[in-house]
Amino acid sequence: MKILVLNGSPHANGPTSDMVKAFAEGASEAGHEVVSINVAYKSIKGCAACEYCHNQGNGVCAQKDDMQAIYPEILSSDMIVFASPIYYFTLSAQLQAVIHRTYAVDIPKNVKKTALILSSGSQFVYGPAIAQYYQSIVEYWGVENAGIFTANGDQNKSEAKRRELYRFGKSLRTEEVL
Numbered sequence: 001m002k003i004l005v006l007n008g009s010p011h012a013n014g015p016t017s018d019m020v021k022a023f024a025e026g027a028s029e030a031g032h033e034v035v036s037i038n039v040a041y042k043s044i045k046g047c048a049a050c051e052y053c054h055n056q057g058n059g060v061c062a063q064k065d066d067m068q069a070i071y072p073e074i075l076s077s078d079m080i081v082f083a084s085p086i087y088y089f090t091l092s093a094q095l096q097a098v099i100h101r102t103y104a105v106d107i108p109k110n111v112k113k114t115a116l117i118l119s120s121g122s123q124f125v126y127g128p129a130i131a132q133y134y135q136s137i138v139e140y141w142g143v144e145n146a147g148i149f150t151a152n153g154d155q156n157k158s159e160a161k162r163r164e165l166y167r168f169g170k171s172l173r174t175e176e177v178l
C-alpha cells in the first residue's frame with residue numbers, strides 16, 4: 001500500500017524523525033511505498049476559512065502554497081502516519097496547519113488506516129494530541145488506528161524505540177488494504 005508520513009518536526013535528525021526513519025525502513029522492507037514529507041520544512045499557511053474550497057473551489061484550496069503538492073499525496077495514500085514533537089501538550093503548529101488544510105478535501109476517501117508518532121521531553125503529556133488524533137482523524141475520517149507510538153526522555157533516539165517503530169512498519173501487511 002502507499003503510506004504517507006507527515007512529519008511535523010523541524011529537526012531532521014531529532015527523535016521524531018528518528019522514529020519516522022525506522023518506521024519507513026520497516027514498511028519499505030515489507031513492500032510498501034513510503035512517501036515521507038517533512039511538513040516543517042514547507043511553507044504551509046493556516047486555513048483562511050474563506051470557504052472557497054466548499055463553494056467555488058470544488059475541494060481545491062484557494063491558498064497556493066506548498067500544501068498544493070501535499071493534497072495529491074493525501075488523496076492517493078492508503079495509510080497516513082502523523083508524526084510530531086509535543087509542543088505545549090499537543091501537535092506542532094506545522095503539522096496542525098496541514099490537518100486544518102485538509103478541510104478543503106474533507107475526508108480523504110482512499111485512506112483506510114492511520115498511525116501516530118509522538119516525541120516529547122516528559123512523560124504523561126500526550127492526552128491532547130491523542131484526543132485530537134482520535135476525534136479529528138480516526139473517528140471523523142472513519143479509519144482504523146494502526147498504532148500510537150510515543151517516546152520521551154531516554155526513550156528518544158533509543159535503539160529500543162527504533163526497533164519498535166521498525167517492527168511496526170515491517171508488520172504492516174501488503175495485502176491488508178488492497
Ligand SMILES: Cc1cc2nc3c(=O)[nH]c(=O)nc-3n(C[C@H](O)[C@H](O)[C@H](O)COP(=O)(O)O)c2cc1C
Pocket residue numbers: 009010011014015016017084085086087088089090119120121122123125156
Ligand atoms: C515550543 C516547544 C514546546 C514544547 N512543549 C513540550 C511539552 O508540552 N511537553 C513536553 O514534554 N515537551 C515539550 N517540548 C519538548 C519536545 O517535545 C521534545 O524536545 C521533543 O523530543 C522534540 O522532538 P524533535 O526534536 O523530534 O522535534 C517542547 C519543545 C518546544 C520547542
